[in-house]
Amino acid sequence: MKPILLIFDLDDTLVHSRMDFITLGRWIKEQILQKNLTRLSADELSTMSVSQMLKLVEEYDRVKGTSHGRDLWGKVEETEYQGMMQATVEAGAGEVLQQLQARGFILTVLTNNSRKTADTVLRRFGLVDFFEQVVTRDEVEELKPHPAGILLIKNQYVSKVSSIYYIGDSWIDGEAAQAAGVSFIGFNLDREEVPMVTHVSNLGELLDFFHQVSLPG
Structure with a gap:
């Protein structure tokens, strides 16, 4: 068997963990909208997970030659590690x-x-x-x-x-x-x-x- x-x-x-995914997701969405990194609306972004939004940013970076994704991932990693240290x-x-x-x-x-x-x-x-x-x-x-x-x-x-x-x-x-x-x-x-x-x-x-x-x- x-x-x-x-x-x-x-x-x-x-x-x-003590990681606040809702606040993190809201912050990432705001960064994407403020920097015009997608044509999607705020409502459309609200249906996406953090990883899905970051994927959009990475695709934008590949096309534009920018590094917004790296900056956002840095915030995610910092928040994630701090949350897990209090897990x-x-x-x-x-x-x-x-x-x-x-x-x-x-x-x-x-x-x-x-x-x-x-x-x-x-x-x-x-x-x-x-x-x-x-x-x-x-x-x-x-x-x-x-x-x-x-x-x-x-x-x-x-x-x-x-x-x-x-x-x-x-x-x-x-x-x-x-x-x-x-x-x-x-x-x-x-x-x-x-x-x-x-x-x-x-x-x-x-x-x-x-x-x-x-x-x-």
């Missing part, structure tokens, strides 16, 4: 990951955070050794909701596992999973936001969902 691969989001799934770990995360690992699951992480941030916070809370692989924005060309990161992991394991699940707290996680052809488990996420096979309100509920899965043999 082949094992099951679980891919976890990081922020607001395994850990909880807390999701209740029971270590115990649940330990049990899943003992039952033969392959555990990985996919996050839009930087390598520096992801490694720092996973080590801080003693979670890093549970994961066979951690993929950050530094290893992919497109960020969630693009499926590139999930596909990177999926393509490495697809022949070795019986099924693949992505666990995340945001619509961008659900859209990325759907586009990659991977089952999505919503974590404290409105069931109506994106298609999902199940919803959990704490990590311990994953053990109940997968209660029929045993060690591969």
Whole structure:
């Protein structure tokens, strides 16, 4: 029996940073509009994630030969790292990951955070050794909701596992999973936001969902 691969989001799934994504997104939108970096309206930008807005700026830079994206990413990295330094770990995360690992699951992480941030916070809370692989924005060309990161992991394991699940707290996680052809488990996420096979309100509920899965043999 082949094992099951679980891919976890990081922020607001395994850990909880103090990063204010709403304020950051609003600031980036204002910078884009003030500097006329897109023809999109404020309302259109408001429907986009931070990574999607930054993608627009990077495309503008390529055409115009400017470096606005670098400046905005600098602000993102500063805000992200400061938020993660004040992070807390999701209740029971270590115990649940330990049990899943003992039952033969392959555990990985996919996050839009930087390598520096992801490694720092996973080590801080003693979670890093549970994961066979951690993929950050530094290893992919497109960020969630693009499926590139999930596909990177999926393509490495697809022949070795019986099924693949992505666990995340945001619509961008659900859209990325759907586009990659991977089952999505919503974590404290409105069931109506994106298609999902199940919803959990704490990590311990994953053990109940997968209660029929045993060690591969």
